[in-house]
Every structure is written in structure tokens, then in C-alpha cells.
Amino acid sequence: MIDSFGRNITYLRLSVTDLCDLRCRYCMPKEGVPKKPHGEILTFEELVEITEAAVELGVTKVRITGGEPLVRRGIVDLCARIRQIPGLRELALTTNGMMLGSLAKPLKDAGVDRVNISLDTLDPDKFRQMTRFGDLRRVLEGLRAAMEAGLAPVKINTVLIGGFNDDEIASFVEMTRENAIQVRFIELMPVGPAAAFPAESFISCDEVLKKVSRLRPAGTSGVSRVYRLPGAAGTVGLITPVSHEFCSGCDRVRVTSDGKLKPCLHSGEEIPLKGLHGAELKEMISYGIGKKPASHDILSPGVRSAGDRTMNAIGG
Ligand code: SAM
Ligand code: SF4
Numbered sequence: 336m337i338d339s340f341g342r343n344i345t346y347l348r349l350s351v352t353d354l355c356d357l358r359c360r361y362c363m364p365k366e367g368v369p370k371k372p373h374g375e376i377l378t379f380e381e382l383v384e385i386t387e388a389a390v391e392l393g394v395t396k397v398r399i400t401g402g403e404p405l406v407r408r409g410i411v412d413l414c415a416r417i418r419q420i421p422g423l424r425e426l427a428l429t430t431n432g433m434m435l436g437s438l439a440k441p442l443k444d445a446g447v448d449r450v451n452i453s454l455d456t457l458d459p460d461k462f463r464q465m466t467r468f469g470d471l472r473r474v475l476e477g478l479r480a481a482m483e484a485g486l487a488p489v490k491i492n493t494v495l496i497g498g499f500n501d502d503e504i505a506s507f508v509e510m511t512r513e514n515a516i517q518v519r520f521i522e523l524m525p526v527g528p529a530a531a532f533p534a535e536s537f538i539s540c541d542e543v544l545k546k547v548s549r550l551r552p553a554g555t556s557g558v559s560r561v562y563r564l565p566g567a568a569g570t571v572g573l574i575t576p577v578s579h580e581f582c583s584g585c586d587r588v589r590v591t592s593d594g595k596l597k598p599c600l601h602s603g604e605e606i607p608l609k610g611l612h613g614a615e616l617k618e619m620i621s622y623g624i625g626k627k628p629a630s631h632d633i634l635s636p637g638v639r640s641a642g643d644r645t646m647n648a649i650g651g
Pocket of ligand 1: 361404492
């Protein structure tokens with residue numbers, strides 16, 4: 336479906352839970368979030384029905400996200416059901432990787448095409464400090480399992496945080512030399528707890544090109560600019576929601592686990608879908624796509640996102 340600014344909306348980010356087994360300091364409060372009553376969370380039937388309606392409206396790619404999607408019971412079956420929707424070309428999933436060691440193969444067998452794994456540091460102590468509970472070994476096991484299962488190309492999402500991981504940029508880039516993966520650096524956005532981070536935490540993706548001058552442009556992919564080290568097996572992606580506006584190429588909408596369609600990550604506008612079926616549901620999704628703004632306004636560091644949810648409750 337074409338939105339009001341001529342953008343073709345083909346990508347749905349579907350959040351299946353706002354709960355998580357980690358507490359990344361930029362994403363969630365230490366105490367977590369109160370568990371919502373069952374009745375407020377989309378059931379598997381509703382998640383499938385919403386996805387079917389979105390696919391009928393032109394969505395070809397779905398990404399399952401959260402919270403941590405792998406903590407939702409029955410996630411493998413849900414993925415299998417969504418993958419069977421006629422017209423869907425790609426099913427991807429974004430995960431913190433903690434449970435991927437055992438779930439990578441079942442997810443691949445269920446029809447998941449590929450995964451993105453979030454990983455902000457390669458140092459076990461820093462990893463535990465940033466995630467509060469995380470075990471880096473398990474995530475690296477998950478990464479290996481995903482590569483072995485053929486969830487390719489595996490992408491690693493690394494949020495750049497000044498003073499925390501800017502000294503590891505070269506090590507992350509180095510991972511792409513031998514492995515056919517994509518390491519994607521993402522600028523920290525002023526959403527949730529991150530909105531209170533000091534200005535020095537917000538660094539531009541340009542820092543990656545300054546630190547690793549051997550990177551060569553290798554095209555674009557969705558909202559990321561792609562680079563490659565000469566002769567490397569993998570690539571490096573730069574996602575710059577803050578320093579370079581990418582809204583003109585935005586092809587996505589989001590649905591939260593409590594059934595709200597978000598036309599834009601950074602707007603407070605939410606369109607309730609829970610309880611709707613058939614033509615009414617499709618009409619509301621079309622209406623939501625029509626509400627996509629031309630662009631967001633977090634271009635200057637220090638400007639807070641206008642959405643009032645934390646990232647675990649949106650899905651990234
Ligand atoms: N739990 C899963 C994970 O961590 O991959 C999926 C959900 S998580 C909200 C999705 C992505 O959002 C992760 O890659 C995470 O690093 C990113 N994220 C969370 N808060 C962010 C922020 N303030 N700025 C930029 N990215 C953020
Ligand atoms: Fe959980 Fe992902 Fe948020 Fe970290 S970024 S707290 S893993 S939802």
C-alpha cells in the first residue's frame with residue numbers, strides 16, 4: 336500500500352510480547368515492566384489475523400520482535416503459522432540471542448528466513464553490566480547456532496553508545512572479515528531510559544567510518560548504508576535514525592503486542608486493532624498507514640522521541 340507521501344509500505348514489525356529476559360539499560364527499567372493481563376495481549380489467532388490483513392494490503396516482509404520474542408511460549412508454532420500466509424515473502428526475527436542456542440534450528444524448520452541478534456559488546460563483563468542479567472557466552476552460542484541453522488544472512492545489531500562501546504567498533508567490524516554476517520551499527524535513540532543518557536552517549540555512525548577507514552561503500556539495504564572491508568566475507572551496515580534522516584525511505588509499520596498499530600516509531604499516534612476482524616481490521620490498518628508522518632523529529636541530539644513507550648514495548 337502506498338502512503339500519503341508516496342512510500343510503499345511492505346514491512347511489518349510485529350511485537351509478540353513486551354516482556355524480556357534481559358534489562359538493557361538503554362531500553363528497560365531495572366525492575367522490568369508489569370506483566371499485562373492475558374486479555375490485553377494479542378493472541379496467536381489475532382497476531383496471525385493482523386498479519387494476514389497486512390499481507391493483503393501489500394506487506395511482503397514481517398519481522399517478529401518484542402520485548403524478547405523467544406520468551407513468548409509457543410513462538411516456534413506462531414512463526415510456522417505466520418510463514419504459511421500466502422503472499423508473505425520473508426519472515427525475520429530480532430532477538431537478544433540468549434535462547435537461540437536451542438531455538439535456532441526449530442525456528443529455521445518453522446520457516447523463519449533469518450535473524451538479527453542484538454549485541455552491543457564483546458566483553459563478558461561489559462555485556463553483563465549493560466544487560467543487567469546477560470551471559471555473553473549464550474549469545475555467542477546463539478550466533479553460532481543461527482549460522483549453522485542457515486538463518487542467513489545473520490545480522491548483528493550493535494547500538495553505538497559513546498563511552499561504552501565506541502572502543503570496540505574495530506573488533507565488531509573485524510567479525511565480518513571471516514564470517515558472512517552483517518554487523519549493523521545503530522545510533523542510540525532518545526527513547527525510554529536512553530532519553531536520560533548524557534549527550535556523550537549519543538554518537539554518530541560516522542564514527543565507524545572514522546575509526547575504520549578501510550571500509551568501502553557497498554550499496555544500501557532498507558534504511559541502512561552498507562560497507563565492506565576489502566575481501567571480507569561479510570558486510571557492515573550503518574543505521575542513522577538520528578544523524579541522517581532516513582524517513583523518506585521508510586517502508587514499515589509496527590504493531591505492538593497489545594495490538595496498537597504505530598505509524599511511526601517516534602510518534603505518539605497509536606491505532607487500536609485488537610478486537611477488529613475482516614474488512615474492519617483491514618480498513619483500520621489502511622487508516623494507520625495513511626497516518627504515517629513525512630518524517631520524525633529526533634534529528635538533533637537531546638530531542639526526545641515523542642512516543643511515550645519504552646523500546647521493549649514497541650519492538651525497536
Ligand atoms: N529483545 C530483542 C533484541 O534485543 O534484539 C528485540 C527487541 S529490542 C527492543 C529491538 C532492538 O531495539 C534491539 O536491537 C535494541 O538494541 C534496540 N534498541 C532498544 N532501545 C534502543 C534505543 N534507545 N536506541 C536504539 N536502539 C534501541
Ligand atoms: Fe530486552 Fe531487547 Fe530491550 Fe535488551 S533491547 S531489554 S534484550 S527488549
